[in-house]
Amino acid sequence: MAKQLNLLATGQVIPTALHTEMQRSYLEYAMSVIVGRALPDVRDGLKPVHRRILYAMHELGLTPDRPFRKCARVVGDVLGKYHPHGDQAVYDAMVRLIQVFSTRYPLLDGHGNFGSVDNDPPAAMRYTETRLSLIGNESLLAEIGEATVDFANNFDGSQQEPVVLPAQLPVLLLNGCSGIAVGMATNVPPHNLGEVVDALIALIDRPDLADEKLWKLIPGPDFPTGGEIVETSGIRDAYNTGRGSIPMRGIAQVEAIPRGRGRRGRREAIIITELPYQVNKAAWIEKVADLVNQGRIEGIGDLRDESDRQGMRVVIEIKRDALAQEVLQQLYQHTALQSNFGAIMLALVNGQPRQLTLRQLLEEFLRFREQTLTRQYTYELEEKQRRLHIVEGLLASLVQLDTVIEILRNSADGTTAKRSLQDQLNISESQADAILGMPLRRLTGLEKQKLQTEFDELSLRIDQLQRLLSNRQELLKALKKDLRSLKRRYADSRRTRIRSQRREQAEQVSKKTKLSPAKKAQEQKTKGAKGQKTQISAQSSLPLDDQQTILEFTHQGYVQRQRPTSSKKATRSIKTGDDFVVKAQLTSTEQELIIITSGGKAYPVKVRDIPPAAGLKQGTSLVELLPQAAQSENVTAHLKLPDSLKNSTLILLTQQGRIKRIPASELNNLTTRGTTLIKLKDEDQLKFVSLAHTNQQLILATSNGRLLRFEIDNQQLPLMGRTAQGNQALRLRRRERLIGCVTLSANDNLLLVSEQGCGKRLPGSVVRLVNRGDLGTQALQFKTSTDSLVGIALASPTSEVMLETNTERRLRLPMDTVKLWGKDGTGDQVAKLKPEEKIISVTVMEIQKSLT
DSSP states (O other), X not given: OOXXXXXXXXXXXOOOOHHHHHHHHHHHHHHHHIIIXXXXXXXXXXXXXXXXXXXXXXXXXXXXXXXXXXXXXHHXXXXXXXXXXXXXXXXXXXXXXXXXXXXXXXXXXXXXXXXXXXXXXXXXXXXXXXXXXXXXXXXXXXTOSTTTSOEEEOTTSSSEXXXXXXXXXXXXXXXXXXXXXXXOEEEEXXXXXXXXXXXXXXXXXXXXXXXXXXXXXXXXXXXXXXXXXXXXXXXXXXXXXXXXXXXXXXXXXXXXXXXXXXXXXXXXXXXXEEOOTTOOHHHHHHHHHHHHHHTSSOSEEEEEEOOBTTBOOEEEEEOTTSOHHHHHHHHHHHSTTEEEEEEEOEXXXXXXXXXXXXXXXXXXXXXXXXXXXXXXXXXXXXXXXXXXXXXXXXXXXXXXXXHHHHHHHHOSSHHHHHHHHXXXXXXXXXXXXXXXXXXXXXXXXXXXXXXXXXXXXXXXXXXXXHHHHHOHHHHHHHHHHHHHHHHHHHOOOOOSEEOOHHHHHHHHHHHHHSOOXXXXXXXXXXXXXXXXXXXXXXXXXXXXXXXXXXXXXXXXXXXXXXXXXXXXXEEEEEOBTBOOEEEEEEEETTSEEEEEETTSEEEEEEGXXXXXXXXXXXXXXXXXXXXXXXXXXXXXXXXXOOSOOTTOEEEEEETTSEEXXXXXXXXXXXXXXXXXXXXXXXXXXXXXXXXXXXXXXXXXXXXXXXXXXXXXXTTTSOBOOTTOOOEEOOOOOTTOOEEEEEEEOTTOEEEEEETTSEEEEEEGGGSOBOXXXXXXXXXXXXXXXXXXXXXXXXXXXXXXXXEEEXXXXXXXXXXXXXXXXXXXSOOEEOSOOOTTOOEEEEEEEBSHHHHO
């Protein structure tokens, strides 16, 4: 038997724990990805592949004044010299530097097909051509050299490449950057050059400039595709912390267009001229078409793309019986016409990844730019002083020309002549070499004058450079001068508009209150007209103390906190056409209000943190009570938890019909960061929330008048964890949508109201008890095929209902005036509507019930 080799005894194998080796190897891999591939450097704002592409093109001489060169030639140089990775990865990075819809200020110019906003692929690199753009060449490569930035060996040590380019502008902010590393990611939005330069100059002049003033100079990102930012809280989060969600919208306007060939009149259409950043136009149009076919978006008659070389134009024709604004809201809700840009301002600082605020990004660039200028001016000063020394020697030789000629005539060789010149003229070795190498034409009068002019210019420039290097304020002045020069040449106007969503809501409310005289006269004829005030009183039998307060919630999503004025009554006046109170609760300032958003998260709000208000003031928006990161979402529900949660559960129903039941105890001990109650998929949203108790049942309603009634138990609705998606509650038919859900007890009645003003009350017991997912019961028939169910609610005899129409009218409906029907029949006409007028919402005002 052969003798086995004992490797351990030879010392050639080092025992290592597996977990130690795995940890070390993974960390090395992670850092190589972070530093060498995925994250940009805060100084020049470039990833290594972009930096290598630009430097390779600089070496090839592909400046803006030179002809275009094949992209394949550039990719080959980049691969062979600096970036030993796949050619397609390099070409994709190059293409993005050229695309005007991807990069705010393209660093390369392209000749050929480089793709489109429809996600069309670019042509192969053997067909396309490129060269440096004006801004790319001047702002990144004009000062390139070992004197200004550090160089390092390439991958095989055969050549040198710059560690960073001498950027004159903060490219990271101008063009943004996105990348995914190991355990971290970056997503910096692009900005406007003029605004960024103004902010840099302001920081140079006032390093302690307040953040608010800095944000005024840079109000927000400026995306290359334009669009609109509808809320500024995400911008503030990103600028203040380095991370934030910025809601973007496309630009849409409603126009009247001809109906088509051979047809008279015009019809409304929504015209989309700009889409949010990085939204694929073709995929978006296909998504809209799919949603229309599925019945999830209603009111669209035709959809076509009329985009051309002049710009984008997507036409969405509206059906005759639909409203353009309602369709537009559906597009915002269900498609990427409104989407969020998740800003993560992460970059490499001294080789380490750091999440930076806007101020820190600007300060890091200014620090780098000051260092670059210092190195550049120092190198230039040395060169000028060296040249001045040579010119001094040449001028000295011309003054003693006879002596120089005599030395040269009598010297045996060059070495002897050089030594004699140094001794007799008292000059240095370099000056002597320059004299010996001077051509005879320098002895003419014109050449003498040129040398003297050069001497004067060198002396003046040396004085300037010494002043710049010895006085930091002078150096900063030169920096500002360079920035202003770049701004004059390359700045353009802002493309992305910035608008506050709350200001838009306030404008809509203002429009509702400014009615025309004709509309005011018509409103006077309607019950509960604008001039008629209605008192809603609330009886309270609870003892009042300093901690008790009344919360009043309005239809438009506002809340007021008022101290009760007496032990018997708290009153509130409302006017039809204005906002109105839909719910009032007597609570304590020590309790919490739970706000649940459309994103499926719950947030706690201390009642004492709600600003107090009195009289007819509007109150505080519920959205404003949420953390800034959640203020881009809609408020789905708000509730005050009962004292005992032992037998209480929470029913969650999404827009796509998924239902879930969780213990109400999940709402205990919430943090201000919020708690996820349901995991949503795709573009689903949480639409309905109900608090259920023991022995209750649940009824779901659809727009077709279908009702599903089933038990709230573990068989129909099993309890789930917070991260579960829930089960499918029912299968929606084409053009059918969920209207709502209510929990009801024995002997409870329901109120059903249709779009065309028909309504009825019916006992909940007449709705057949089924299993989740069944077809249910047809509980409301319609007089016309265009009618549909628009609202469902519990029919308490003492409550009142507010009906809102598409013409901004609000009609009061006492519950006891609605007749009791069975499941068959259309009900009675409970609202007198004008032609083309429809009911769009049904709201029950829960005042007395909540306070007693």
